[in-house]
Amino acid sequence: xxxxxxxxxxxxxxTWMALDQRDPAAVATSQRIAxxxxxxxxxxxxxxxxxxxxxxxxxxxxxxxxxxxxREPESITLLDTYRAVxxxxxxxxxxxxxxxxxxxxxxxxxxxxxxxxxxxxxxVRRELATTTIADMLRDVLAQQPATA
Amino acid sequence: xxxxxxxxxxxxxxTWMALDQRDPAAVATSQRIAxxxxxxxxxxxxxxxxxxxxxxxxxxxxxxxxxxxxREPESITLLDTYRAVxxxxxxxxxxxxxxxxxxxxxxxxxxxxxxxxxxxxxxVRRELATTTIADMLRDVLAQQPATA
DNA sequence: CTGCGATGTAACAGTAACGGTTACATCCGG
DNA sequence: CCGGATGTAACCGTTACTGTTACATCGCAG
Numbered sequence: 001x002x003x004x005x006x007x008x009x010x011x012x013x014x015t016w017m018a019l020d021q022r023d024p025a026a027v028a029t030s031q032r033i034a035x036x037x038x039x040x041x042x043x044x045x046x047x048x049x050x051x052x053x054x055x056x057x058x059x060x061x062x063x064x065x066x067x068x069x070x071r072e073p074e075s076i077t078l079l080d081t082y083r084a085v086x087x088x089x090x091x092x093x094x095x096x097x098x099x100x101x102x103x104x105x106x107x108x109x110x111x112x113x114x115x116x117x118x119x120x121x122x123x124v125r126r127e128l129a130t131t132t133i134a135d136m137l138r139d140v141l142a143q144q145p146a147t148a
Numbered sequence: 149x150x151x152x153x154x155x156x157x158x159x160x161x162x163t164w165m166a167l168d169q170r171d172p173a174a175v176a177t178s179q180r181i182a183x184x185x186x187x188x189x190x191x192x193x194x195x196x197x198x199x200x201x202x203x204x205x206x207x208x209x210x211x212x213x214x215x216x217x218x219r220e221p222e223s224i225t226l227l228d229t230y231r232a233v234x235x236x237x238x239x240x241x242x243x244x245x246x247x248x249x250x251x252x253x254x255x256x257x258x259x260x261x262x263x264x265x266x267x268x269x270x271x272v273r274r275e276l277a278t279t280t281i282a283d284m285l286r287d288v289l290a291q292q293p294a295t296a
Numbered sequence: 297c298t299g300c301g302a303t304g305t306a307a308c309a310g311t312a313a314c315g316g317t318t319a320c321a322t323c324c325g326g
Numbered sequence: 327c328c329g330g331a332t333g334t335a336a337c338c339g340t341t342a343c344t345g346t347t348a349c350a351t352c353g354c355a356g
Contacts, residue, residue, distance in 0.1 A: 005241045016253045036251040062353025065302040093153045103184040105164045108291030123271040143256030210324025213331040
């Protein structure tokens with residue numbers, strides 16, 4: 001993960017859907033979402049595909065096709081979202097070329113770093129779990145300009 | 149930050165120096181460090197340059213030149229190291245193309261995400277601050293294979 | 297049962313960043 | 327003033343991400 005904007009886009013998509021589905025007649029399509037995110041519908045479909053694999057959204061094909069949330073916004077955390085789009089790459093990368101094993105530091109540094117990075121990952125996940133899509137929607141709507 | 153291995157290399161370098169300087173006669177050169185990290189000396193010098201800007205190491209030029217820690221290993225935290233090599237890029241990236249401001253979600257999503265990402269950054273920094281280079285050195289040496 | 301509008305996915309292009317490398321100027325103790 | 331190291335610019339190959347085109351697939355409406 002990162003530097004990519006997948007988590008960002010995924011949260012945007014889910015929050016958008018949470019707002020959109022307040023109107024029971026509305027149909028969420030990748031086209032409509034793409035306008036809000038200001039990108040290509042294929043990018044949105046790629047993202048929605050990952051969210052579907054994680055069981056967060058569902059898709060319907062054929063005529064009148066589209067997407068809807070598979071769970072209540074209150075029950076979807078940013079950790080769920082992170083897991084859905086995180087390519088299981090760690091947050092911090094280890095050496096690109098394996099250190100020298102004949103040096104004491106080179107030999108032991110990677111296991112030691114793995115422990116540290118594991119704790120960092122834990123901290124991030126703990127924090128992500130505290131916010132839901134419903135929270136995001138509330139915060140996003142609170143940002144609106146005064147409509148005079 | 150990340151996916152790069154700069155933090156990883158920087159911690160490796162500092163931990164190596166902490167061990168090396170136990171021998172008062174030893175001189176830490178980018179060449180020697182590069183062997184342990186298994187990379188090019190220029191990569192090490194680039195890293196050391198950032199660590200020097202942050203006041204963590206010092207360099208000496210001319211004959212018998214080399215590097216040494218500017219502080220005790222016990223007083224250098226991984227947060228110091230992170231700050232030294234982190235290009236002030238945030239841990240998680242915002243949208244690459246600005247969302248539509250005419251959509252309520254597109255308008256408010258970035259400020260809302262900034263708050264969340266700020267909390268994540270805080271959590272990571274808090275965790276990084278709990279470990280020092282001295283801790284790393286101890287943990288690294290504890291990984292050594294039994295020397296029969 | 298055919299058309300249409302959407303999903304689903306492969307393929308490709310452009311950009312950017314990273315790690316690695318070469319080259320070379322600079323410094324300064326011996 | 328020589329030698330060995332720092333300091334730094336420039337460049338290359340690789341990789342990843344975003345955006346885009348293209349096209350097969352699905353399934354209700356009419």
